[in-house]
Amino acid sequence: MHVNAPTAALAEAASPGNEPSNPLRTDPALRAALARELRAIVDIPNVIDAPEELLVYEYDATIERARPDLVVLPASTDEAAATLAACARVGVPVVPRGSGTGFAGGALPVAGGVVVATARMTRIRELDAEERIAVVEPGVINLALQQAAARHGLRYAPDPSSQRICTIGGNVGTNAGGPHTLAHGSTVNHVLAVEFVLPDGRVTWLGGRQLDAPGVDLRALVVGSEGTLGLVTAICVRLLPLPEAVRTMLAVFDTVEGASGAVSAIVERGVIPVALEMLDAETIRAVESQARLGYPLDAGAVLLAEVEGLAEQVEEDAATVLAALTESGARTVRSADEEAERERLWEGRKAGIGALGAISPNFYLLDGVVPRTKLPAVMREVMALSEAYGFRCANIFHAGDGNLHPNIMFDELEPGSSSRVLELGGEILRLCVEAGGSITGEHGVGLEKRSYIEWIFDPPDLDAMTRVRDAFGGSGRFNPCKVLPVSHGCAQGHAAEAGQAALRLARAPGVYL
Amino acid sequence: MTTDGARVAREAAGTAADALGVLRDALPEGRERDPRGYPVEGRRPAVALAPHTREEVAAGLAAAARGGLAVVPQAGRTALAAGGPLQRYDVALDLRELDRVVEHEPADLTITVEAGLGLGALADLLRPHRQQLPLDPPGGDGVSVGGMLASARPGSWRGLLPGAGDLLLGATVALPDGALARSGGRVVKNVAGYDLHRLHTGALGAFGVIVEASFKLVPLPQATATVVCRCQHLPQADGLARTLRHTPLAARGLALVGARAAAASGLGPAPHVIVGLAGAAAALDRSVREVRLCCRSAHVPHADVRDGDEGWGRLRALAAGAGSEIDGGDGTPLVVRGSLPVAALAAVLEEAEEAGFAAWAHLAAGSLLAVAPPSGEAGDRERVALLRERCEAAGGALAIESGPAALRAALDPTARAPDEVALDIARERRSRFDPLRTVNPGRWPRLDDPGERGAP
Numbered sequence A: 001m002h003v004n005a006p007t008a009a010l011a012e013a014a015s016p017g018n019e020p021s022n023p024l025r026t027d028p029a030l031r032a033a034l035a036r037e038l039r040a041i042v043d044i045p046n047v048i049d050a051p052e053e054l055l056v057y058e059y060d061a062t063i064e065r066a067r068p069d070l071v072v073l074p075a076s077t078d079e080a081a082a083t084l085a086a087c088a089r090v091g092v093p094v095v096p097r098g099s100g101t102g103f104a105g106g107a108l109p110v111a112g113g114v115v116v117a118t119a120r121m122t123r124i125r126e127l128d129a130e131e132r133i134a135v136v137e138p139g140v141i142n143l144a145l146q147q148a149a150a151r152h153g154l155r156y157a158p159d160p161s162s163q164r165i166c167t168i169g170g171n172v173g174t175n176a177g178g179p180h181t182l183a184h185g186s187t188v189n190h191v192l193a194v195e196f197v198l199p200d201g202r203v204t205w206l207g208g209r210q211l212d213a214p215g216v217d218l219r220a221l222v223v224g225s226e227g228t229l230g231l232v233t234a235i236c237v238r239l240l241p242l243p244e245a246v247r248t249m250l251a252v253f254d255t256v257e258g259a260s261g262a263v264s265a266i267v268e269r270g271v272i273p274v275a276l277e278m279l280d281a282e283t284i285r286a287v288e289s290q291a292r293l294g295y296p297l298d299a300g301a302v303l304l305a306e307v308e309g310l311a312e313q314v315e316e317d318a319a320t321v322l323a324a325l326t327e328s329g330a331r332t333v334r335s336a337d338e339e340a341e342r343e344r345l346w347e348g349r350k351a352g353i354g355a356l357g358a359i360s361p362n363f364y365l366l367d368g369v370v371p372r373t374k375l376p377a378v379m380r381e382v383m384a385l386s387e388a389y390g391f392r393c394a395n396i397f398h399a400g401d402g403n404l405h406p407n408i409m410f411d412e413l414e415p416g417s418s419s420r421v422l423e424l425g426g427e428i429l430r431l432c433v434e435a436g437g438s439i440t441g442e443h444g445v446g447l448e449k450r451s452y453i454e455w456i457f458d459p460p461d462l463d464a465m466t467r468v469r470d471a472f473g474g475s476g477r478f479n480p481c482k483v484l485p486v487s488h489g490c491a492q493g494h495a496a497e498a499g500q501a502a503l504r505l506a507r508a509p510g511v512y513l
Numbered sequence B: 001m002t003t004d005g006a007r008v009a010r011e012a013a014g015t016a017a018d019a020l021g022v023l024r025d026a027l028p029e030g031r032e033r034d035p036r037g038y039p040v041e042g043r044r045p046a047v048a049l050a051p052h053t054r055e056e057v058a059a060g061l062a063a064a065a066r067g068g069l070a071v072v073p074q075a076g077r078t079a080l081a082a083g084g085p086l087q088r089y090d091v092a093l094d095l096r097e098l099d100r101v102v103e104h105e106p107a108d109l110t111i112t113v114e115a116g117l118g119l120g121a122l123a124d125l126l127r128p129h130r131q132q133l134p135l136d137p138p139g140g141d142g143v144s145v146g147g148m149l150a151s152a153r154p155g156s157w158r159g160l161l162p163g164a165g166d167l168l169l170g171a172t173v174a175l176p177d178g179a180l181a182r183s184g185g186r187v188v189k190n191v192a193g194y195d196l197h198r199l200h201t202g203a204l205g206a207f208g209v210i211v212e213a214s215f216k217l218v219p220l221p222q223a224t225a226t227v228v229c230r231c232q233h234l235p236q237a238d239g240l241a242r243t244l245r246h247t248p249l250a251a252r253g254l255a256l257v258g259a260r261a262a263a264a265s266g267l268g269p270a271p272h273v274i275v276g277l278a279g280a281a282a283a284l285d286r287s288v289r290e291v292r293l294c295c296r297s298a299h300v301p302h303a304d305v306r307d308g309d310e311g312w313g314r315l316r317a318l319a320a321g322a323g324s325e326i327d328g329g330d331g332t333p334l335v336v337r338g339s340l341p342v343a344a345l346a347a348v349l350e351e352a353e354e355a356g357f358a359a360w361a362h363l364a365a366g367s368l369l370a371v372a373p374p375s376g377e378a379g380d381r382e383r384v385a386l387l388r389e390r391c392e393a394a395g396g397a398l399a400i401e402s403g404p405a406a407l408r409a410a411l412d413p414t415a416r417a418p419d420e421v422a423l424d425i426a427r428e429r430r431s432r433f434d435p436l437r438t439v440n441p442g443r444w445p446r447l448d449d450p451g452e453r454g455a456p
């Protein structure tokens, strides 16, 4: 299945102004023939073409829908490679898909075509506790890897809040972060190598089994490329030893600003906690209405801070953090060392997004980043803007990283509300950019933000990014219309319409948890 | 498109002298330097230029590309013996004038600097704020930010602390077509767009010249110390090192040092294990106790506590070929780095020392460094090839980080068993960014060798 000569895809990518074309939409016979060919590769039930079954693959964690023509569920790298080669020969769009929990529309087949879902590639191929590495297939659920590692006293550091359901392949796609990114970094810092299928079906490993493999680092480029460069079929990750001691602190503040100020106060004292997470009043009320966790209902915000390491270090760091919290005006601080007690403090954070989903018909979850010191000012403006627009806004976010997640609550049945929510979302992200930040810290650009990306990058920057994408040979066909703006990607047809309409509103993700 | 492309471009621009004229005209007065100060691999450039701004770098690159000239960017001159030998060398691009701090907000723990700034100067600047960029590549203070990124040589703390790529938040790169392209940003978390800055890390200029970079900083540790454990033989040292790897410690470095490397770095001629500690005083005390306990049960007689950087600084200098001419000529010492499973480090280390290298291993990174004076092309090639074979047999790889040009011509400095598919992507990428091979032609032999490329 390994084609060495440049394929039609490469030629297509080389031609300027390429647009995603999808012959399957105009030629039903072609669709049937491709389905037959794919069935010969992956077995009959693993190619889905019945409309009612395709429905499941129409959406991710956004509200937008886009219908694939076919869905393929390969069980191995060979099957995946043969699938991609077959799609390349016919020149149809291909969209990789993990669990579909993405918040940016990355897994939506906006131009139709073939969705390659990794749900059958769920093996942990290898876990070497001595070398502290694991090799997993892309469909492995994040939590399953965590649990497998924990049996050896190890952990996989990236821990997105969706870890019970999202896949490692999807995490690689979006370069996912989580509460512990503050100390341990995002997914890219923990991926040593990826097994990668190019859009034309050729397979290669990028990276090595140790850190800093010699050679051009294509691995780091694939992580976070949102499925636009090719399909990841295996991931070699590094595992870290579990720390000797961990302490979690939960501090109650009267205001979000007060809690935001505490974030800088902690860091200024020379301690970087492993996690520093904030929940505002709106979120606390939502959480408490679902389960009594003992968060005070009259609090303006709570800040969760966690330190870990050698017991003596934890003792020292915790004292420093405590002093900073108190001096920043924390009303009370609860501390916990024991696992069960710590879990309890974390419970509100973990259940937060789901709880918000339950109290509002819809919400739009934003993902922006600001420099840590700008947190108090930006948070103040976020609240003022939401009020001006007449929406309730709840905040539950990675405060230590300056990674905001305003959740705007609304009811799509109320006329005009969707477009106003989008407008507000745009204004909030604008604020982040003006504060020197970014339009996305972990959810990705996908469809949702591909026009916003022009706020932070100039045409030469985007040109360079286009050149890199083109070098993989799948431009315009492999997950088309994602990441780069209309000016640097597909410009016409169905996909563009979807792209235009794709400033997406999150559906309530409670349903996923 | 490389050699031919360069010739065609040169013809289009007239003679080489014309091309140099065009290049000189592209930069303001006062940017020329004496080319004799920029030898690489025994060659001197026709012209040396020291641009003052990133725009000047971009303009110079574009003019050079138009004239078919080959440009070698440089600043600290610590990694000029890396990669394949240069195929051409017309222009030295001295980036040391680009040494400004663009933005530093101490409370954000981030900094944006120009690429010519040295790591020593950067450390001095951060120290009053009790902050650091916790990277210590071979060459140490003399390495420039851009050179550190382009050569991507990991330091002693790698694995226990983040690497350069992990701390890099964004970068601006001058491209041979004259564009300045930015990726990433200045905030600590960001997934907008393709992370081109990570691609330039370790690329030896293949896709452009880094002119500016933003980093995540960390607080300076409250205290540091090094525990030096002198062992009786290598298996004992290996056993101790592996036990320590599983012992909770406030460690930022853990190295297994062969007898030759220990002698060369002033520790004394015996295999050693050295542990770099960083953290609160109480955590350091406890860690020292733990290390001593481990030594006792491994029957290792000596475990001395020294100042923070002792031992490490000498090894770092050794890895940089300290005291020798490292312009890639015949006198350049050999420095190779193996990537290996932890379980295989000691065995390969032993073979390396038997073959005359001074060798040590960083356990947290799975990397083995081996250093030797040059001994002529044939001998060097044999020694390095043998070591590479051992690394590959153990499931690892070996890169030549520094060495005489003749050695780097005989053996591909970076590739392990070449993967044609990955090479294809990289080659395609190089062609899209630098079609005429203007920057560092030859550093990636498999991307630049006309014989290696398919039909146009």
Ligand SMILES: Cc1cc2nc3c(=O)[nH]c(=O)nc-3n(C[C@H](O)[C@H](O)[C@H](O)COP(=O)(O)OP(=O)(O)OC[C@H]3O[C@@H](n4cnc5c(N)ncnc54)[C@H](O)[C@@H]3O)c2cc1C
Residues within 6 Å of the ligand: A060, A061, A095, A096, A097, A098, A099, A100, A101, A102, A103, A105, A106, A107, A118, A138, A159, A160, A161, A162, A165, A166, A167, A168, A169, A170, A171, A172, A173, A174, A175, A176, A177, A178, A179, A226, A227, A228, A230, A231, A232, A233, A353, A354, A442, A443, A446, A479, A509, A512, A513
């Ligand atoms: C309740 C909730 C909480 C969340 N919390 C976090 C959080 O804390 N941090 C965070 O970062 N995100 C979070 N997310 C977002 C989401 O879970 C992540 O983006 C996750 O990485 C997506 O994984 P997935 O398996 O669902 O991928 P999908 O949504 O299926 O795909 C995501 C992207 O990756 C690509 N992709 C998937 N698999 C592959 C593959 N094998 N090869 C190549 N490309 C591929 C897709 O094309 C798409 O562009 C949250 C989502 C929800 C619903």
